[in-house]
Amino acid sequence: MIATLKLVVTAVEDAARDIRTVTLATPDGGELPSFVPGSHLVVECEGPANAYSLVSDGVLPEHYRISVLRVPDGAGGSRWIHDLGVGDTVSALPPRSAFAPVATATKHLLIAGGIGVTPMLSHLHAARRWGRRVQLLYAFRDGYGAHVADVEELVAALPGGCVELLSDRAALLGRLGEVLGTQPLGTHLYVCGPGAMIDAVLAAAQAGGWPASRLHAERFGVDALDPGEPFSVTLTGSGSTVDVPSGVSLLDALDGAGVAVPRLCRQGVCGECRIPVTAGTPLHRDLFLTDEERRAGDAVMACVSRSLGPTLEVPL
């Protein structure tokens, strides 16, 4: 249904220690599809497809730019990206939006940890275009500060904009209380970084009385889900049973049994691999289903979610 983009690597730069920025363009240099701030590009690395936040401007761009932290013990996507050179070709799906700025916000408070700065860059490009009020807190370990000059330049152009660079998570959390307590009414908070840092920021905001509707988190990237308990899935369509061992996703187990389920992101974000559940209790680990849908328990995102009990039944 969606056309895959064939892209060419036009530049490779080291953005910081272990972080590489890759610039992608169409082979003929034409316009690329616009994207919503905070969007990610799903790149077909060898093997898994990985989602990377776009760090460039989104209005009919002539290139897409992603910055990727090398994760030595990851699934291999980041190593594959780091091995790319100028002239190499890459397949990607058009950008997908899951972390958009809220149009009614009176101010945008962006909080980034490490490589979590990446979605904030496209937020800042849009903020500059539309004159939005922005404050950025950016925590990173010494040497790992990617795009520091970029964010400073983007924010400097904004009326009242400010960037604070913090040396680590403790410094960020120490600063948070005052920042959260002094925002104008109508401020929305956006946080991206390691899972524990996101959880700490959200907990501090909730403790400070921020309503959930003003809090937005982007959990991409560095945290791998735990391998999970083994279970089996009963396919009522074919009457067969498929084992899902620990460390294997329901989606991959179904693939192995010849049951094709559509998928895009494989990270529980895009919603493509939703399958119905007729018995058993899903262990939801996705970011797609609403709380109400989770409680209903009649659907599961096969890429990341599992079963609470020993068996799950699906009408496939």
Added chain:
Amino acid sequence: MTTAPATPTSTRTSTPTSAASAEAALTPHQDALIAGFPFPFVADRYRYSTNVEPAGTSVPTPAGQWGAAVVEVDVEYRAELAERAAILRRDPGRHAVLPHMHAAAWDTLLTLLRELAAAHPDRMRLTRDPAGTGARDGWRWENDLLGVVQEFTYGDDTTLPTEPLAWIAGQVQEDIVLLDQRNDSLWGDAGVVTFAADWSFGFDVGMSFLEIHGPVPRLREMGVITRAHEFLKRLQPHQPYRRTNWTLTIGRRLDVSTELYPEWGPDRAMIADVDDATFGRLVHLRVEVQHLIRLPESAAICFLIRTYLLPLEQLATVDAWRLRTAAVLEDLPEDMADYKGIIKYRDRAAAWLRAAGPGR
């Protein structure tokens, strides 16, 4: 989605209908409207459904085709745009853009100009950085059909003669509603709607999607509207969808908004007293082709409503359309016919179509 048989195989009959037999042959203008008419019924029974499908694919009909482009330009283009301009002069309340929709208005403008230029390259052209200075936000729009050449800077209202959403509404026949997404809901926060079918954009602006659809019978009970709401919230850029909706309208009247009810409301009683030839000439099948587009930069949803009107006397020249429309009208439940405002004359419309067969 419906599970309907394929498009009927019968083709258009050249035999004038009994009611229309005194009329002259169809003009090329009328022929063009019939050829592009998006006949909406895929079965002899119509009920509400979340009938969305990917946009941009051509649908063949016994008379021609529709649906190849997201923004269609037809022989009514200049006339309908002139009518929209006149309506907006009379009643500026048909246009509203809440302040937070400014970026979405520009996003709509660029998205629709690109659609127009792609679909009609012989008559419309969009050029980036026309001066060649590297200013990537600079654009030039040329529209031969309107004799318009407009240069503008993306995001800068001072480079256009009017507010950007009002300006783009002067280039497309479609009505436009923009929905903002926040707090897990969609909000109708901007639009230019001059051809509303028995509703009022000025009344609805700022309401949530679920509130706007509250009055429609059956929708909530069937879960149609909550499913549509969930679908729209997940809609991604670059994957536009479409659906059709329909009703009957008396006279070729695009503006049957609530604001003008005193002008058109009495027609529903008047139509009972006209002779058969007048009935077939006045009663129109009104079809809306609605496109649903996640705007690619602002993340608002652009909801386009394009209205097509075909009088029964011309609809009946396509026999498959005549029979299917009669069947749908005969079967339509009372509450749906009442909500559509056609309950007083839908039985006669069905009977008129049954009687209008070829060979009469």
